[in-house]
Amino acid sequence: MPSVTLLGIVKRYSDVTAANGLNLTVNDGEYLCLLGPTGAGKTTVLRIIAGLTTPDQGRVLFDGRDVTSLDPEERSAVLLSQTYCLFPTMTVADNVLFGPEIREIPEADKEQMLVSLLDMVRLSERANSYPKELSGGMQQRCALARAIATSPDVLLLDEPLRALDARLRIDLRRELKSLARTLGLTVIHVTHDQDEALVMADRIAILRAGKILQVGTPAEVFNEPESPFVANFVGQSNFFTGKLVNSTPTGAEIEDDDGRRVRARATSLPIGSKVVLAVKVGQTHILKREVTPLKGRIERILFEGRVVHVDVDIEGVGRFSSKIPVRRRGRYNVGDEVGIGWNRNKAKIFPYPENGLEDELKVD
């Protein structure tokens, strides 16, 4: 199985730039999730790797070999699209055997392959059904079997779980991952669902406006975001804007215009610069008013099952959200005056974004 490398990929459509000098390396046998908001250019990246779209600039390498000008069928990179694209005029069996058929694999081998693949995706009973007679989950599995029957080197998944209901989606996440692992495939999985990416990926690449913002393991992108956007896009964050007033090797302090002073992790930014502090919603705690400079009023309490989501409005600063365990639900009511705080090691400081915070966090 090859590694896939994208070098300086640029793709412009008449009015949008779908890829803007994009670099990315996917290692051999790696499961990489390409995570980004809608319109970030995720599908374009997949299509360029598959050979369905020709980049305006840049190169695509498979194991260091330049494949930029190869036709899709010469790349052994199978694309599984959002809509599965099962061929409506063929049965499940014919769909699965499409690739082997093209490569003229001997009849007996094909038969065996079909049996084992259908068994794997639990569609043995439906071999002679037409795609329109299958449920969404079955169609997805059939498309997967068809992709694997081609014995691809690279599997490109474009939001493969999008059209499925929530429960099925969670089951299939596990199946898909373990299947890829067993077959040793190099997988590039496009998604806009951060939970999906966090659970499934070996590494996550965050894509925005045609550029890769950060690549790392799920823990890295979650805990060590390199920009406010990533901090917010992967596991929602609260933000506090102010001036860096104190910086030591053990921590830093930020003060806003109203003199509220909060603490964060150590930073190398110069004292006096305008900064923004990000702390994950899950690391933000509701405290007594007396112990923190951030005081506000509970605006909203949402029951989410295992946790309760609380929005607190802090006058002059904005809304902060927090997740509290269900057992503590009864303690708070809408309208209560509370404080907000966090462990300083969980708060990260970024330079204030050039075009303002709102623009930085925008998802489309």
Next chain:
Amino acid sequence: MGPGNKLVELISGKRFRKGWTALNIAFFLLFVIIPTVYILSYAITDWSEIQEHVLSDPATMDLIIGSIIVAFEIATIVTIIDFVAGLPLAWMMARKDFRGKQFLDTLIDMPLAVPTAALGFSAAIFWAVTPNPPPFSLATISSPMILIILLHVVFSYPYMVRSLTAILGGIDETYETAGRTLGASRLTAVRTITLPLFRAGLVTGAILCFARSLSETGGTIIALATLYGRRMVEGDFHTGPSLIGFWKDASVSDPTLIPALSFVSILLIILALVLLLVLKIVIMRVRLPLRKVWPSPEKLLSRGLFPKIKDTSAIIFLIVIVLIPSFFIFTYVLTANPVQADWSPFIDALLTSFLVATIVTLIDLVMGIPMALYIVKNKTGRLSQMLDVLVNVPLIVPTAALGFSLGLFWSNFDPNASFPLLLIILAHVAFTYPLVVRNVVGAVEGIDPAFEETARTLGAKPIQSFRRVLFPMIKGSILAGAIMAFTRSLGETGATLAVVANANTAPVYIVELVNEQSYYLAAMACIILIIISYVFMLLLRRFTREEVV
């Protein structure tokens, strides 16, 4: 690796594909477009002739202008009638399920199986006041204009219904449902939500009908000849195309008619092109005042008796105006006195016609499908957009003018018509090719390119992905295009005569019989032609349907 594989390899090479595309475009330009508009060059090379024989002759000018105005009036009226009467039927076909729907579906296409020459004769003996009206005929129409309108409705109506049905079927019904859950009555929802969405289908339908009416020659001439009960002469009622046909005939003995003939052809081609553009712009751009809503009257019209009246009258229209005139010829033959005759010339003509139609259809398919694919797949390219427009040109050019132009063009290469069959085939390709291209373009546009792309990433070469994935999905439309091309070639009279004056095809033979007032023989010949084309269509349909399932 077998020889088949080597072939696939060969034709999948990038160089081969580029060459093949270039070949297709070259074919289109050389064999379809240039011959079609070749006549325009006459305006440049022989302008002085036109000046002398036409522009300075007020009588000829009056005749030309009058006949062209009549042709446009007829085409406009026919298109409007087709739309008003076709919409309810298209609606039933696209949205409703009822017993006999399959049957109705076949009925709508029936007039297409009838060659226009036969159609013209059949409709004329049904409607027109003739010296000896056959039993059961209505024999009420003595106005040539109304007769021609009725005739043109018969053969353009199926095009309108087909175009509207196709586009209605493609419109997601949920929009309408959403409108109705928001409180709109059915009629209001349809009028304000669905109708604006199907402008594209309306444009296709309107252009097809308008062009068909404006360009039809053979049937028109036969109907008029039947009404008058003799060969047409100078002072008779003429539409633009019938005038071309008439002058073309007469020019054999009187070459001074050639400039007038060219002039009227050029005029018709240019006007038709302008009109095509105008029609497209008007329908696509002009915002009809559709927003306004009249809730109570529309609610009233959405319920109870009104929808039933609408559906019933649509079906009555289909039967009385379209079907009976198409097939009236059968009753005529059953009631008239049999005449003994020698059938061998007709059988010869019939065989020629079938040979021509088969070869023409094959050429259309081989050259037209790749062209259609090219147009759809490079939709954003300037070249393909231009080709997309150009493909329509032969459809809207009157066949008589087209035939005249084709004749002039091909006679440069074969002045003595020593290969008459070849000339006829080349001429027929020019006006049937667009039918295949249009149908395939329409079908491929409706299919998500992701299917083929997926096939490619699964390892299929372009030709394999076409054959295994796309082809089975668009087979129906390819078939529709092939049937239209085949029947169009089988029924064409004007263009055939224009290329080879003594052509020996079945419709030409029938025109001769009508001109000689051998009505019984003409009717028999028509019926044989109808039955054979119909059987042929059924076989073609069955044959392809079996393969799909």
